[in-house]
Structures are given as structure tokens and as C-alpha cells.
Amino acid sequence: MLTALSRRALTCALAAAAALLLPAVVPAAPASARTAAAAACPAAGPVSQHYHSGHNGVDIANDVGTPIYAVGDGEVTISGYSGDYGQWIRVLHPDGRISEYGHMSRRDVFAGDRVVAGQQIALMGSEGNSTGPHLHLRIWGDQSTSYGIDPEVYLAERGVVLPCTPGTGPQPKPLVHPAESGRVVSARSADGRLEVFAAGADGIHHAWQQRVNGDWSAWEPLGGPGNAELAIAPNADGRLELFALSGSTFQHRWQLSPSGGWSNWEAFGEGGRDTAAGVNADGRIEVYASGPVGLFHRYQLAPNGGWSEWTPTGGGPADSRVEMEKAPDGRLEVFALNGSTFQHRYQTAPSGGWSGWDGFGEGGRDLTVDHNADGRLEVFASGPVGVFHRYQTGPADWSGWEATGGPADAQLTSERTADGRVEVFAMNGSTAMHLWQTAVNAPYGAWAPFGTGGTEVTAAANADGRIEVFGTNPTGTFHTWQTGFASWSPWTWVNDTAGPGLG
Secondary structure, X not given: OOOOOOOOOOOOOXXXXXXXXXXXXXXXXXXXXXXXXXXXXXXXXOEEEOOEOOEXXXXXXXXXXXXXXXXXXXXXXXXXXXXXXXXXXXXEOXXXXXXXXXXXXXXXXXXXXXXXXXXXXXEEEOOOOOOOOEEEEEEEOOOOOOOOEOHHHHHHOOOOOOOOOOOXXXXXOOOOOOOOOEOEEEEEOOOOOEEEEEEEOOEEEEEEEOOOOOOEOOOXXXXXXXXXXXXXXXXXXXXXXXXXXXXXXXEEEXXXXXXXXXXXXXXXXXXOOEEEEEEOOOOOEEEEEEEOOEEEEEEEOXXXXXXXXXEEOOOOOOOOEEEEEEOOOOOEEEEEEOOOEEEEEEEOOOOOOEOOOEEXXXXXXXXXXXXXXXXXXXXXXXXXXXXXXXXXXXXXXXXXXXXXXXXXXXXXXXXXXXOOOEEEEEEXXXXXXXXXXXXXXXXXXXXXXXXXXXXXXEXXXXXXXXXXXXXXXXXXXXXXXXXXXXXXXXXXXXXXXXXXXXX
């Protein structure tokens, strides 16, 4: 049975280990660029209070319901409620700076969403400590400081002078990053509630949060293939779609409305080893599956629409573990690993065709792929001597493989913390450990234990940015969640019932 998580003890030591994958001398991760990229107007209205020593931010006043816009591209790391702010949002930008928006009447984005400059993210309100409807905009230049920088200066350096007029017309769609695939998967419904699916010997089981960031339902048996590998992705209209692959069967089911009930299972293909799903830049879901002769893929012909036939990809590792991620420009990238080979391929343009398979390393046990706050992809792989990682040093360049230590032959998953740092979780039959970046876009600290082992693990982010981790063993399915942004709950059954056990 899994045990409680330990508190973090950050260190900068990286464990040494023998080479599992391609050995190389690894350069340090690139420092965050402090370039003054163009910004967008945050909201229409006069400045009702400027930044000063007693006011950490700038207030823009207007009517309740006035749209609020992201001042720059970035990732939402917090979308929630606090006593002072009321409803509030935090966005981490690629250069490491942070914008915060407070006192809203409505939030339109959740933690983990990618946003673009000028995208509507909320509506103005007067919640929390407020004497009238306004936006409180705060900018952090360095997360280690206790006070922000002047938002009016920050915006003026990027071409926006308050008061300002927000731009009009359509904005680019935010990036939708793929969810981790595996025998346990979790994703958020359109209303922000997490859902989790676990594939036992008797089929797939399902539980869901009964309110955003809240308690869980009882487990519901869904049928479907036993001991399946699962993948999950949102349709363009917000409806989740679940894919379940076993050695002889491939089925899928989908929500009938955003955050609503589910269809029955329908056939999706023949059997295979593993599957992964992602969303193209134009909103179409694309699914990969591995088997004894390599990898195949299938994709929606239109957003929310029907499907192509299965198409061979021209190779890829046989019977491989598969994960997907998304590049900063919206191109999907696929990584496939078996016991002797590691390869990847990528779209040559957003929503477009695909490259051939390229060598990425030697073989291993499992993999997880995530993205840094600046958009660079980061790949972790496990094997008999621990966990290794490799990361992009530029749009088309990669570091060498770097040893991190960690559990041998572990199942892997990853998620981003509320301040944008990648955190990795590794579990084998006897131990479970995690490690995390010591700063945004930065190297990693040491592995720390958080349990005594299990069979499967996955992580997802709540709507307010807190990570929630699900782990299984033959007796049932457990979870733990951040009770703050540096502390964790003990492992408990989901909804205090054992749920499906995965051997």
C-alpha cells in the first residue's frame, strides 16, 4: 500500500548513474530571456489606483462584466479563489515573469491552459477586498521577491499605455497539451472538474469530482476492454473522449455534452500495445497506437467530426510505450520507447503532415513528456539504473541524455506546479519518488520519496493549479493532492473506497 508523501526538501544535487540512453555531455538549461515582447491591453477603463509602496499593482475600474485579457502569452498556473482577491488568475510568461488578475466575477480559463496575448480570460467584478468593480493587475518580475514591479512601466515597455483599448477580432486558439496516457488517466472536464479512469482486469472504472477542486464521486464501472491502455483528449467543443486499447480490442466513448454524460463504447480499431492522443492546432483529435509492426495513427477529419482510417506511420519502435506533447507553435510531437529503441516524429507544420521517425535514444521501461514554462519540451525515460531526461535547447535542438537517479524500471508521469515548474513522479513495485525543478525553466533537485510503490501512476492539475496524483496497486486506486502549493495530503482511497485494483 502507498504511504504518505514527505515534505519537500529542495537540494541541487543530481544523482549519478550509468548510461541508460545515449550518453552525452549536457549543457546547462538556457536562462530565461528577459526580452520586452509586445503586450496586450488588460482591460478597458481608467486607472483608479496606481502602483505604490502600499499598493502592489494597478487598478483598472469599469463595470461588472467588463472583459479582462491576458497581457501576454503564457500558461495559467492558478485559477481559483482567495479571501483578498476573490476570484483570481495567475499567468506564467515564457520569460519567467508573472501576471496576476484579481476581483473577477467570472474566470474563463483553468490552471494548465495556454493563453495568448489579448485572449479573454475573465470578467471584471468586485469580489474579495474591493470597494467597487475593477481589475487588480499585478506583475512579478522575480518569484523570489515579496513585492511586484510597476505594471504601468511593464506594459509601457511593451507598447501598452494605460488607459488602453483592448484589441478586437479573433485571437489565436490557446494550446491544448496532451494528457498523460496509461492504465490510469485523468483530465479536466470543460467545467474544471477532474475525471479519472482506471483500467482493471474487469474493464474501465470511472470517478469524477462532484464540484471544481472538490470531493469525488463513487467509482462507476464502465465495461470496455480489460487491462487496457487508456488515452483521453478534449474535442474542440470541450467534450472529453476516452480511448481504450488492449491486445485484441480498441474502443472509444465520449461525453455527449461538455462536462455531461457519456456515450456507450464503440469499436475504434484492432488491438495493440499502447496508445496516446493529442489535439491538433485546429482542434482535431489525433490518436497513435503501437503494435508488433510499429505505430499507426488515426485523426478526426474535422473538429468534433468523424475519423480517418488507420494509417501506418512508416515504422516506429514495435510494441512501444507512446506519449505525445505539443511544441510552442502548436505542432504535435510523438515519442515511442520499447526495451531497445527510442524514436520520435513530429508534425512539419501545425495540424499538418509528419516527419519520418528519428532516433532519440536507446531503450527503456517507460517515459513521460512535458513542457517547460518557456515551451521547450522535456522528456524523461526510466530503465534498470534509474531515470534519465533530455530537453530542448532550442526549437529544433536537444540536449544529450542526463542521469537523474530515481527508481529503477519505474512507471513515470509528470505535471507542472502552480508556478510553472515541471514535477516528475516515478513508481515501481517497491518505491515511489518525485523530483521537481528548483526554479522555472531550471535544473532539477534530488529525488524525494512519497510512497512504497505500486503498479501505475498519473498526475493532473486541479482547476486552481494544485497537482493531484493517482497511484494503483492490486488492492485499489489511491490519490494524493497538494493541500497548498508546497504540502500534500496523505494517500487515501478515492472517495474512501478501494476502487479498481491494477496488478
